Amino acid sequence: MSDQKTDTRNADATPGSATPGSSAAGSAEAFWDERYDQSDRLWSGEPNAALVRETEDLTPGSALDLGCGEGGDAIWLARQGWRVTATDISRVALARAAGHADQAGVADRVDWQHHDLGASFPAGSYDLVSAQFLHSLHEMPREQILRNAAAAVTEGGTLLIVGHMGFPAWETEPHPGVDFPSPQKVLASLDLPTGQWDVLVCDTHEHSLTAPDGEPSTRTNYTVKLRRRARRA
Template structure:
């Protein structure tokens, strides 16, 4: 298991493979509420899911009729996700690809590019990855970026070196061409959850959605 006190000793692949091996399931398997909310009304086409984890978002998109390319740095997560997709009956609609997004990126253009909670305690060039994500959006397509505003309230010793950008900061960092994009959503939403001690808690998430104007 990777020691969180020595994150520099692990590659991104090693770190996340170890995290996923710690349990049979890390995530709920349900799609992110922000994905469901922000894609309502979109016509299903091709979608790219960055940092897909165990496949909850990709599987939900496939069930809605999208053709999905789903990528993660962890082979453990991808193998698990592929198993879930098979049991859900949507395996043929999802292409699972392993990428360390710091060094490689899926080819092609997509009607929807989704990056949910693309955070890591291992060094990751997030801004460059999101600029690559914007570059992968087809004319008329949407880029959806959702991130945390901060650590969960009960987490001991948050890492001060980790910055959670606001929607405005994310938009600025994308360096989108003037006149080529429309901002659909730039907002924060509260997510209600339960702390390990059973007490209710709230975590705020940031959401940015932009559409590339059709040529």
């Protein structure tokens, strides 16, 4: 479950899921801790392009980063002036992310929290809640997690959900149990109250990336961006 960012081997890898061909046996936390332990850096450290694109015009406030991985998105948000709560299932990733934040000079702007989002969720409400590539080979109540994410958005705040539409073209052994819903299905599954949200973006887009063999490739992703309406006085 957890993680995000861009794989250092190929842009826009499937964060929150296993390396192609790897086993998803055992707990999700143990799986991710082991995966992070296999290298000094799993992701590029750069923020996700969709996050940058969809939040550049927002006024910084409080932000919640679900599946923060090594901290690329959280650190970028902190640099823009956001106060960030960043959560991940892997304690290894969180320790690494905290180190990166310290190096970036924003350690005082990020609160790193350990959560298995299927079992616990950060407290509070936020001006921005971001869920970037929240996919998993382990069983995960993704729809409920995203509903909890929507509930954590304050009035006037933004919910940003970005995901993959399928495995990359070079994945020769897809995992049939992994669901890649359309943005329309994601939006419907949030079960939002009528008249309380504005849909700003609900669409797919192509993302250019480099395949493991070094050849250029593309991958289809989706973005769902919503704004919670403020109540009238």
